[in-house]
Structures are given as C-alpha cells and as structure tokens.
Amino acid sequence: MVILTCMDTRLLELLPKALNLGNGDAKIVKNAGALVAHPFGSIMRSILIAVYQLQAKEILVIAHHDCGMCGLKAEPVIDSMLERGIPQETLDTLNYSGLDIKNWLHGFDCVQDSVKHSVNTIKNHPLMPEGIPVHGLVIDPKTGKLDLIVDGYQN
Numbered sequence: 706m707v708i709l710t711c712m713d714t715r716l717l718e719l720l721p722k723a724l725n726l727g728n729g730d731a732k733i734v735k736n737a738g739a740l741v742a743h744p745f746g747s748i749m750r751s752i753l754i755a756v757y758q759l760q761a762k763e764i765l766v767i768a769h770h771d772c773g774m775c776g777l778k779a780e781p782v783i784d785s786m787l788e789r790g791i792p793q794e795t796l797d798t799l800n801y802s803g804l805d806i807k808n809w810l811h812g813f814d815c816v817q818d819s820v821k822h823s824v825n826t827i828k829n830h831p832l833m834p835e836g837i838p839v840h841g842l843v844i845d846p847k848t849g850k851l852d853l854i855v856d857g858y859q860n
Contacts (some may be wrong), residue, residue: 706731707755709748709823710767711739711774715846719744722788723849732759738774738812744830747802753832763857764839766823768816769846775819777812816843817854824855 708724710716712735721727732755734748741748755761783806787793799806813819820841828839838857842849 706763706765707734707752707759707761708732708765708767709734709736709739709741709752709767709827710765711772712737712802713769713770713772713846716769716844719846720844723844723851724765731765732761737740737852738811738819739768739823740774740819741766741826742809744826748831749827752827754828756834756837761806762837764827765842766820766827766840767844767851768820768857769844770800770816771846774812775816776814779807779810782810783807789855820854824857828857 708720708731710720710733721730724731732751734755736748741752743749752761752764756764783796785798786796795808813822818844824839824841827833838854840853840857841855843852843854845852
C-alpha cells in the first residue's frame with residue numbers, strides 16, 4: 706500500500722493509528738495538502754515507484770480537515786518571499802519563463818474536491834497499471850475519524 710498524505714505534523718501518529726498500520730505496512734509520501742499537482746512531478750513518480758518496485762497494490766490519498774492549504778492564496782506567500790529577500794526580478798524571471806507562480810503556490814478551496822482531483826490524476830495516469838484501487842479519504846486531525854470520499858473499488 707502507498708499513502709499520499711499531508712505533511713501536517715498532527716498526522717504523524719494519528720494517521721497510522723486510524724488505519725491500524727505498523728512500521729513497514731505502507732509507503733508514505735507527504736507534501737503540502739496531499740496533492741498531485743503535476744502528473745509528472747516527484748509525487749507521482751514516488752507513487753509509480755511504490756507500485757512498480759515496492760509492490761504497492763493499493764493507493765490511498767488522505768487529506769485532512771483544517772488543512773493550511775485550504776484557502777491558501779499565493780499573494781501572502783509571495784509577499785513573505787519578498788520580505789525574506791527573494792528579489793522581485795527572480796519572481797518576474799520565473800513568470801516570464803512560463804511558471805505561473807501564483808497558480809503554483811495557490812492552495813485549494815475544498816478538501817474533498819482536492820482529494821477527488823488527486824485520485825483522478827493518479828487513477829488516469831498513462832503509466833498507472835489497470836486494477837490498482839485508488840481511494841480518497843479525509844481525516845479529522847483531532848479525532849482520527851476517516852471519511853471515504855472516493856471508493857477505489859468502485860468504477
């Protein structure tokens with residue numbers, strides 16, 4: 706099993722307990738928001754390696770309520786970059802080079818929709834073999850309650 710989840714530290718002990726996992730039971734990939742932001746980025750590569758080289762037979766995308774990426778706007782992040790010494794010229798160069806930095810840094814508006822999007826990206830990836838269930842869940846970071854958003858056993 707491979708799990709894509711958020712890097713939020715509240716999930717460090719809570720998530721394995723909620724899933725009744727022990728050490729070595731699952732490969733865990735973490736990033737801000739449990740997002741597959743790019744179909745050929747490092748997150749998707751890690752998931753594919755888990756499937757093809759580490760014998761993962763199932764994929765879980767597990768986001769959480771009260772996520773910092775929910776509602777995150779790029780502007781405060783960019784302002785913080787500028788305040789911490791990143792030159793405006795660097796941001797301009799990245800934008801001119803084709804990176805839409807505002808879109809790249811933007812979070813999501815609805816955690817359930819974000820989970821559905823990541824599940825869809827994984828499930829329909831051209832390098833993902835057929836027959837691998839991809840589930841989507843949202844966990845409560847206070848209680849550990851898991852809500853099923855996408856049942857990977859259903860088509």
